[in-house]
Amino acid sequence: MKFKWLIAGLIVIAVSGLAAFKTIERKVIRRNLFRSKPVGELYLIVDKSDYELKVYDAEGWYATYPVVFGNKDLSDKLIEGDRRTPEGTFKILSKRPHQKWHKMLMLDYPTPESWAKFKERKAKGIIPQSAKIGGGIAIHGTWPHDELVVDDFTNWTNGCVALKNEDLDELDGIVDIGTKVIIQR
Numbered sequence: 001m002k003f004k005w006l007i008a009g010l011i012v013i014a015v016s017g018l019a020a021f022k023t024i025e026r027k028v029i030r031r032n033l034f035r036s037k038p039v040g041e042l043y044l045i046v047d048k049s050d051y052e053l054k055v056y057d058a059e060g061w062y063a064t065y066p067v068v069f070g071n072k073d074l075s076d077k078l079i080e081g082d083r084r085t086p087e088g089t090f091k092i093l094s095k096r097p098h099q100k101w102h103k104m105l106m107l108d109y110p111t112p113e114s115w116a117k118f119k120e121r122k123a124k125g126i127i128p129q130s131a132k133i134g135g136g137i138a139i140h141g142t143w144p145h146d147e148l149v150v151d152d153f154t155n156w157t158n159g160c161v162a163l164k165n166e167d168l169d170e171l172d173g174i175v176d177i178g179t180k181v182i183i184q185r
Contacts (some may be wrong), residue, residue: 031063038062043180046139046161048074048085051153053139053161055174065167066150070159074185076117077159079127080134085159088113090137090181095172102141102165103172107181109137134159139181141165 040058047054048069055063070083077086090107098104110118110133118133139161142149147164149156156162161183163171 032061035059035062038174042175044139044175044182046085046181046183048087048183048185053163053171055171063170065163065171068150068153068157068162069155070157072155076185077114077134077137078121079118079131082134083155083157083159085157085161085183086110086114086137087183087185088117090183092139092175092177092179092181094177095175098140100143101162102144103168105139105168105172105175107137107139110135139163139168139171141168 038055038057042055042057042062045054045056046052046067051067051069053065053067054061055065069085071085073084075084077084086109088109088111090109090111092105093108094104094106096104096106114133118127118131121127122129122131136158137160140157140163142162142165144165147166148154150162150164
């Protein structure tokens with residue numbers, strides 16, 4: 001009798017493990033199979049609701065990478081320190097290696113659009129008059145050997161967009177400084 005319970009327990013553990021693997025399995029890069037390289041000018045759309053960064057070129061969709069953000073609250077950034085990822089249209093300002101997070105693709109946050117939203121929220125009393133807008137938003141990698149945070153949707157950054165390091169290497173190889181980045185929910 002104890003043997004049957006042991007077998008039943010092992011089956012439950014095995015099925016649970018396979019279910020967890022299925023979650024991880026679907027968080028992989030998807031690419032247009034008909035093109036080996038992007039064509040023409042690129043732009044990126046980061047969809048916070050779907051946890052995806054999509055690459056588009058002159059011919060349309062090219063690739064999709066899984067990403068994570070800062071706060072579990074996926075709404076627009078309000079103030080410095082809220083760990084939310086800002087929404088809007090940005091550009092890549094610089095590309096550089098980073099000691100902790102592999103590489104950084106720095107964005108031009110805050111933009112004039114970001115400042116306008118920030119000032120409007122202050123005027124409406126949504127945020128304190130003493131609040132600051134923040135800055136230093138980037139697309140970057142993960143800690144070394146910690147890419148599981150992307151697969152299991154762990155939002156851990158201070159408001160940045162984080163990819164797996166190997167995906168970031170690929171993205172870094174195809175985007176240029178000045179590439180448009182649209183972050184939306």
